[in-house]
Amino acid sequence: xxxxxxxxxxxxxxxxxxxxxxxxxxxxxxxxxxxxxxxxxxxxxxxxxxxxxxxxxxxxxxxxxxxxxxxxxxxxxxxxxxxxxxxxxxxxxxxxxxxxxxxxxxxxxxxxxxxxxxxxxxxxxxxxxxxxxxxxxxxxxxxxxxxxxxxxxxxxxxxxxxxxxxxxxxxxxxxxxxxxxxxxxxxxxxxxxxxxxxxxxxxxxxxxxxxxxxxxxxxxxxxxxxxxxxxxxxxxxxxxxxxxxxxxxxxxxxxxxxxxxxxxxxxxxxxxxxxxxxxxxxxxxxxxxxxxxxxxxxxxxxxxxxxxxxxxxxxxxxxxxxxxxxxxxxxxxxxxxxxxxxxxxxxxxxxxxxxxxxxxxxxxxxxxxxxxxxxxxxxxxxxxxxxxxxxxxxxxxxxxxxxxxxxxxxxxxxxxxxxxxxxxxxxxxxxxxxxxxxxxxxxxxxxxxxxxxxxxxxxxxxxxxxxxxxxxxxxxxxxxxxxxxxxxxxxxxxxxxxxxxxxxxxxxxxxxxxxxxxxxxxxxxxxxxxxxxxxxxxxxxxxxxxxxxxxxxxxxxxxxxxxxxxxxxxxxxxxxxxxxxxxxxxxxxxxxxxxxxxxxxxxxxxxxxxxxxxxxxxxxxxxxxxxxxxxxxxxxxxxxx
Numbered sequence: 001x002x003x004x005x006x007x008x009x010x011x012x013x014x015x016x017x018x019x020x021x022x023x024x025x026x027x028x029x030x031x032x033x034x035x036x037x038x039x040x041x042x043x044x045x046x047x048x049x050x051x052x053x054x055x056x057x058x059x060x061x062x063x064x065x066x067x068x069x070x071x072x073x074x075x076x077x078x079x080x081x082x083x084x085x086x087x088x089x090x091x092x093x094x095x096x097x098x099x100x101x102x103x104x105x106x107x108x109x110x111x112x113x114x115x116x117x118x119x120x121x122x123x124x125x126x127x128x129x130x131x132x133x134x135x136x137x138x139x140x141x142x143x144x145x146x147x148x149x150x151x152x153x154x155x156x157x158x159x160x161x162x163x164x165x166x167x168x169x170x171x172x173x174x175x176x177x178x179x180x181x182x183x184x185x186x187x188x189x190x191x192x193x194x195x196x197x198x199x200x201x202x203x204x205x206x207x208x209x210x211x212x213x214x215x216x217x218x219x220x221x222x223x224x225x226x227x228x229x230x231x232x233x234x235x236x237x238x239x240x241x242x243x244x245x246x247x248x249x250x251x252x253x254x255x256x257x258x259x260x261x262x263x264x265x266x267x268x269x270x271x272x273x274x275x276x277x278x279x280x281x282x283x284x285x286x287x288x289x290x291x292x293x294x295x296x297x298x299x300x301x302x303x304x305x306x307x308x309x310x311x312x313x314x315x316x317x318x319x320x321x322x323x324x325x326x327x328x329x330x331x332x333x334x335x336x337x338x339x340x341x342x343x344x345x346x347x348x349x350x351x352x353x354x355x356x357x358x359x360x361x362x363x364x365x366x367x368x369x370x371x372x373x374x375x376x377x378x379x380x381x382x383x384x385x386x387x388x389x390x391x392x393x394x395x396x397x398x399x400x401x402x403x404x405x406x407x408x409x410x411x412x413x414x415x416x417x418x419x420x421x422x423x424x425x426x427x428x429x430x431x432x433x434x435x436x437x438x439x440x441x442x443x444x445x446x447x448x449x450x451x452x453x454x455x456x457x458x459x460x461x462x463x464x465x466x467x468x469x470x471x472x473x474x475x476x477x478x479x480x481x482x483x484x485x486x487x488x489x490x491x492x493x494x495x496x497x498x499x500x501x502x503x504x505x506x507x508x509x510x511x512x513x514x515x516x517x518x519x520x521x522x523x524x525x526x527x528x529x530x531x532x533x534x535x536x537x538x539x540x541x542x543x544x545x546x547x548x549x550x551x552x553x554x555x556x557x558x559x560x561x562x563x564x565x566x567x568x569x570x571x572x573x574x575x576x577x578x579x580x581x582x583x584x585x586x587x588x589x590x591x592x593x594x595x596x597x598x599x600x601x602x603x604x605x606x607x608x609x610x611x612x613x614x615x616x617x618x619x620x621x622x623x624x625x626x627x628x629x630x631x632x633x634x635x636x637x638x639x640x641x
Contacts, residue, residue, distance in 0.1 A: 003041055003077055007034070014247075014280040015039040018046060021274035022247040023267075027311045028296070028589035029287030029548065032249050033066060036221055039247065040087055041073045043219055050074075053087035054217035054239070056095060058224050062546070063091050066223070088217070092232050096195035103202060103209060114189035121145055121191045128179035132172075137417050139172060146484045148177050152193035153261035155200070155230035196231045203238045214241035225250035225270070229261035237273070244274055252306045256542060256583045264305060285311045285589075287548050289318025292595050295621045296588045302620060303578045311589075322596040323618065324629040329362070329499075329556075332600050333369035335631060336553050339596065340375055340536060343551050350376055350535040352550040356587050358562035360387070360489055361496035362555065363538050376535025380543050385520055389476070389490040390497050394520055396470045397513065400455030416479050418443050450474060462505035463516040467498040499604035541587045552591035554584075557599040557615040584617050596629065 004012050011031060014024050015038040026032035036055065044050050055070075057063045067089040074081070090098070097115070104111045116124065125148070126141040151161055158177055165174040184190065190198060203210045220239055222228070225248035228236065240246045248270060255264040271277050285293055293311045300306070322339075326332035340353055355366050364384040370377045384390060392415050399408035406429065413428075414420045424440050427433055433444065450473050458466045471477040471494055480491040500520075504512040537549070556562055563580035588595060599614045 003045075003073060004038060007031075007038060008284050010280055010282050010284070011035045011038070014282070015042050017247070017278055017280070018043065019243065019245055021244050021270075021277035023270045023277050023279045024247065024249040024282060025279065025307050025309055026249050026251055026282040027285060027309055028251070028254065028586070029285040030282035030311070031284075031286055032223070032282060033062075033069065035282065036223065036247075036249055037066060037069045037073055040070050040221070041077060044074065044079060044087075045077065048219060050079075050081060050085055050087045052216065052218040053221075054095075054219070055087065055089045055221040056223065056236070057089070057091055058227060059546075060091060060094075062223060063089050063094070092235065093192065093195045096199040096235075099199045099202075099213065100190070100195065103206075106206070106209075107198065107202060108185075109190070110188055114187065115195065116184075116189055116191045118145070118192070124183050124187075125176065125180050128176045128183060131179055132175050134172065134176070137419070139176070140417075140479060140483060143483050143487070144173060144176055146486070147173055148180065149191075149193050150261055151177070152197050153229040153231055155197065155234055193231070196235055200231055200234045200238060204234075210238055213239055217241075218243065218245055220246045222246070222248045223250075226252050226255040226264055226267040227257050227262040228266045229263060233263065233266045240274075246274065253300050253303070253309075253582055254545065254586055256545065256579060256586055258579050268305070268307065281309050283309050283311055285313045286315075287592050288313060288589060289315050289593060291318045291320055291625050292588060292591050295321055295595070295625050296585055298621050298625070299581060299588065299617060300585045303581050305578055319594050320627040321621070321625055322594070322629040323626045324596065324598040324631075325614075326598055326600045328600050328602045328604065329365040330369070331631075332555060332598050333365040335598065335629070336366060336555065336596075337369040337373045337375060339553070339629075340370070340551075341373060343594075344375075348550050351378075351537065353553075354537040354539065354544065354547070354549040354551075354590065355553045355555060356539060356541050356544050356590065357554075357556050358541060358564050358583075359492055359556075360384075360540060361492040364496050364500060366538055366555070370536060370538075378535055378537055380537060380539035384493070384496070387490070387493055389480070389494055392476070393467060393470050393494055393497060394517065396451070396454060396474060397458060397466060398517060400451050400458055401513070403451070403455075412474075413444075413447065416475050418447065420444060420447070458513050459510055461509065463501035463513050464498045464505055466513060467494065467501050495605055502604060541583050544590050545586055548590055548592055550592050551594045551596075552587070553596045553598065554587045555598045556603075557597055557618055558603065558612040559615055561603070561612075562615055563617070581617070597626075598629075 004015055007015060008031075011034065014022065014035050017039070024032065024035060026035070040053055040055065043053060055066060057066060070087055070089065088095075100107065100109065100113070101111055104113065122141050122145045125145045126136050129136050129139050129141060129144065158174075158181055161170075162174040162178065165171045184194070203213065217239055218241060220236070222236055227250070236246070236248075248267070250267045252264055252267050255262055255267075258264065271279065288296075290313055293313055297310055324332070324335050326335055336355060340350075343353060344350060357363065357366075360381065361384070363379055367377065367379065367384055392412055395408040395411045399405050399412065402408075410425065413425060420440065420443055424436055424444070427436050428444070433441070436444070454466070454470055454473055457469045461469070471491075476494070477491065480487040480494075501516050504516040506512075507515060541554075562584065563577065597618065599618070600612055603610050603612055
């Protein structure tokens with residue numbers, strides 16, 4: 001029992017459980033990975049063959065960490081094992097690959113079948129659109145690929161979708177999806193969704209194969225069960241044998257991926273799916289101070305769709321949560337930069353500090369403020385000036401003012417897609433444009449007129465208006481507004497570029513646009529250098545899940561930003577509201593020692609000032625846990641003009 005001595009009573013109870021279904025409701029920072037690892041170790045100590053144990057995770061990083069910790073524990077317990085005598089710890093998709101390869105001859109697949117990444121899948125969807133005599137400009141391939149992926153994740157069969165496809169667009173999607181599946185079969189390839197979907201279909205149709213895998217994996221563990229979608233849920237059910245030896249770990253309060261198919265009902269209904277299941281609550285938090293947990297509990301208890309629990313800790317009460325009201329986004333960013341300088345001076349390393357925001361476009365102001373203060377930082381995800389949509393808009397402006405810029409011409413001649421491919425581009429660059437078909441020439445002439453018009457506009461209008469003109473004239477605004485949630489985020493990033501450009505509106509017309517372009521290029525170059533040094537982490541809250549930091553800033557706490565409201569959509573449904581609240585809960589529980597919250601009175605959206613209402617979340621936290629942060633007037637404060 002020595003290896004269990006370091007566990008608390010709830011963790012120990014879960015680790016000692018052996019047979020039958022087990023639900024571990026693990027709060028943030030409650031040591032869920034340690035609990036799973038010790039449960040696996042205890043099963044082996046109880047005589048279970050390690051080869052009969054399976055643990056499934058969502059990310060390669062989580063699988064690697066769990067696998068290494070299991071091996072360390074087994075070595076500490078004195079177990080010796082060969083390379084093929086260990087527990088299986090894999091992601092859902094890696095397990096799907098293993099099964100598909102083992103069963104490939106029954107599935108009509110070569111053992112070394114191709115797995116298409118997202119870009120390759122999107123290219124195949126584009127071919128399917130063209131072969132269906134449809135226009136890829138009207139039916140954007142990436143959007144249709146996303147919709148097909150969502151249907152697969154929800155475990156919808158193509159036949160079921162086609163039978164129920166009523167209306168113009170659903171019928172178009174059904175046609176493209178069917179052709180896409182035909183092209184996958186012709187290529188002897190699978191996409192990322194198929195790694196799970198095809199495995200599940202096979203196990204459903206082949207009872208002997210299902211029995212074999214159930215016998216192999218007699219003890220099943222599933223991490224982050226609240227994040228499973230329909231296909232993953234079915235996968236798990238098929239692997240569970242007649243003894244129902246399944247242990248799932250998760251937290252309904254951390255279900256934040258509903259937008260990509262995660263179904264919170266999977267964890268909430270576990271006890272219905274597996275009657276007699278034992279339930280263990282892991283409520284002791286080892287990460288945060290009591291004040292931080294108090295705020296998190298205040299926030300999450302207002303949700304109704306959840307497993308009831310209450311986080312507590314033996315850690316110190318800790319400092320109160322700082323609350324700062326900024327004038328605008330530049331003021332907010334400068335406040336954060338000033339605080340970070342003092343935190344670092346107190347001995348906290350840069351990489352133990354994080355700035356979390358709801359939407360990617362918010363990073364720009366913080367990148368600029370940190371850069372201006374000489375504070376090293378790293379953006380998890382793509383930095384603002386390296387995002388495709390931002391680079392595309394800047395390239396259009398540069399090209400309109402300097403038509404000889406070949407790099408910019410290559411970048412945007414087919415943005416948005418207008419059927420000008422590599423062959424046509426090669427002809428243009430080699431001076432053989434007249435050899436192109438008439439239809440292609442007409443597209444090029446039309447595009448050049450658009451670029452010329454942008455240039456004329458740019459020479460006589462302020463920079464923020466130029467950005468708006470680019471997205472309207474090129475069709476980017478309409479395309480992104482009608483697209484997926486990712487497209488909406490790209491449009492938000494362009495709006496933020498327009499807000500930044502507004503700083504140059506007071507300069508003489510051509511001087512303003514030139515200064516804007518120069519500063520954007522210079523900042524991007526310097527930023528790339530700084531990234532190599534690491535430093536303060538800037539990221540969305542979604543990207544922060546599973547991470548922890550000593551000091552955390554949660555910024556942009558304004559109604560319709562956090563909680564977020566998609567542009568042009570009606571009021572959020574109750575389900576969406578609760579997911580936004582869960583997202584805020586995840587943000588708060590990333591902090592170990594000190595938490596800061598901030599919001600702005602005004603924010604510039606697409607070049608226009610917008611008065612903000614503070615987020616409802618702020619008012620849900622007990623005032624006793626908050627303290628007002630005052631602006632440090634010794635530092636510089638920049639207001640947007």
